[in-house]
Amino acid sequence: MALASGVRFPARALLRPWSLLRDTTLGRSEPAAGGGGGGDGARLFGSQRVLVEPDAASGVAVMKFRNPPVNSLSLELLTELVISLEKVENDKTFRGVILTSACPRVFSAGLDLTELCGRNPAHYTEYWKAVQELWLRTYLSSLVLVAAINGACPAGGCIIALACDCRVLADNPKYHIGLNETLLGITTPFWLKDTYVNTIGHRASEQALQLGSLFPPSEALQVGLVDQVVPEDQVLSTALSEMARWLAVPDHARQLTKTMMRKATADRLLRQRDADIQNFVSFICRDSIQKSLQVYLEKLRQRKG
């Protein structure tokens, strides 16, 4: 799959990328009014794990993660998200995307821990490339991206939200958001740390990253991790209102400004993508790291039972 940032996707995606986009079921019975929103036009955007509800009239697509039970970022979900975003981005009908969850109570549980445990270096390489690719595509998107965070949003979930232009979080004390990697015995790569610093500042990041803090909504708002906290049933409507505010600005000026603000952070990764992959692979392959992750995953599984 030829993507601007050069990621290689799983063999089946490379051979038949759209094989990942079968089984499309839009999350509503009627297509949106207007050309790009209906029939086959709509079908092209969605996939098994990513529902897309396009509204050509407003130029906004609502993209819902659907990887139950917790939208963990498996290689398949990462790949489908990148492909869906690329397709929306390439369709000039659309100027904005709202990212949200189709799974109850969870926006995304972050990286799929089963992708990080007990696999081989080739798998970790492929997986980390896909993580980098999704981050670059969202962080540098020319579209307006609004995160409608309708559930728990730890680690990789928070990373997706941070790459958006604006974040709206449901006011439920169980919906924590933040980068808790240290609690799993792993560290946050520099480019995600930079994104955190860009959003909440250096001192707050220094504390939150070391402590692995997960913030409840009121604290997330206070620290500047999210822009609005609203009642749960108003998350999507608020995200749409925010989107309208951002779309009121001429695209070219907004896009140039976004690039100006984000380029240095993205360039740091682009300059050393391969080294970042090697660091990740050698780090994740360490026995001590594998052990920490397995203990964490086991605790998660036991907590349920």
Ligand SMILES: CCCCCCCCCCC/C=C/C(=O)SCCNC(=O)CCNC(=O)[C@H](O)C(C)(C)COP(=O)(O)OP(=O)(O)OC[C@H]1O[C@@H](n2cnc3c(N)ncnc32)[C@H](O)[C@@H]1OP(=O)(O)O
């Ligand atoms: C020097 C080089 C530096 C390189 C450094 C590299 C380090 C890389 C770091 C990259 C940054 C990102 C990291 C991550 O994202 S790691 C993932 C962290 N995520 C979490 O800690 C969240 C864990 N999950 C939860 O807290 C809860 O599940 C959640 C609040 C999200 C939902 O709770 P709920 O009660 O609704 O659901 P359950 O806990 O019962 O879970 C249901 C089942 O899902 C499984 N599960 C949960 N999360 C994950 C996950 N992230 N991956 C895989 N599986 C997950 C859970 O075990 C349950 O499974 P079973 O039904 O089988 O029991």
